[in-house]
Amino acid sequence: MELDGLERRYGDRVALSGVVAQIEQGATLVVLGANGAGKTTLLRVLATLLRPHGGVARVLGGELPREAWKVRGRVGFLGHDPLLYRELTGRENLRYHAELHGVARERVDERLAAVGLERRADEPVRDLSKGMVQRLAVARATLHDPELLLLDEPRANLDPAAAEHLEPLIGRASGRTRVLVTHDVEGGLAEADLALGLRGGKQAFCRPARELTIAEARGLYS
């Protein structure tokens, strides 16, 4: 993945400007910044949900927005919204997404087991706890074995045991290229290869995570 001078605006307001980063296959980029810094916008641009308004964004060999079709279906997006229908059961939701992605139905049962929800799979999503919905959202985002994971606070609402349970799907152990947005500065830096700091939509730094001190990273929030 390669970003060079990436820009995105909402009307006259600049949400992202001058973002430069390069991520190797299988590496993890942690994106840090205070609320409104542009982290979620960056993830949505990379997911092809928003068009970049300037600069270069090359993702999985496709240049955005022109070649967004090359990227769709190869990205796993886990944002604030679980992208699940509340009136459908967990199994029905995953089957729906499996059909959209052309994934075999057997994978649904496999993923439900992987996130520990086999026994609650036939209950409507509205009846599940927030933690369970987050686990189901992880199953949804990884159902099609994406090459790139775009994760916005993926461990929100999860207890430590559940977070550990999901590591093979969304953690370093998944072996996937990851872009991770988190406010957990220490945890984020510990599992990242590269750290990107955003302040007011502008890039504050982009350095190897091991070269960045916790104090420097925390400076983004002051």
Added chain:
Amino acid sequence: MIRTARAILRKDLAIELRTKESVPAMTLFTVTVFVLFHFGLDRDSLDGELASGVLWVTLLLAAVIGVTRLFATEREQGGIDGLLLAPVDRTALWLAKATAMFVYLTALELVAVPTFGVLLLGPDLFAALPVLVPILLAANIGLSAIGALVSALAAETRARELIVPLLLLPLVVPLLIAAASATEPLLRGDQAAEDLGRWLGLLSLYDVVFVLIAVAVFDFLLDD
């Protein structure tokens, strides 16, 4: 595209069966309007132009309710993002929503038309049905095609309850004229009106034009 549209449609119908948000609201509205006309017009029965106008205007206003709700779950529960992330033809979403709207309208008419026959219509409804059914189906296709398009357009706006009727109703005026004109002779007991073929042809032309427009522009509507 058909496989994707089928998956979206199955999901939409399952949600509608569980939430009962669109069809019951449309039906209740229609029956209420017929009851109001029954008392408001102070006539025992209607026929001809007046009966046709009452039937079609009521059905169109009921359709506005369905069109407003058509993208509600997608908007409220992130369904459009889920679809945009998948490697699918986006026109499948329009096809699924238009088909869902067609199903809702047909379900509505299964209750609304007999109710209209009982509460308001003078001439025998049963005799009119063989010709009325194709008119209803042709109008449903056009309404569904344009309804799904307008609903997608209004989905991301804050004033969608206002935007949907403002956009939809002017666009369906030709459909209203053709459907009401085709229905009018049936509702005065004339089953062999010579203009029927012309009005059905106009309805079919409207259907084809709006299906083609929807297929051509829907992808751009979903673009950021």
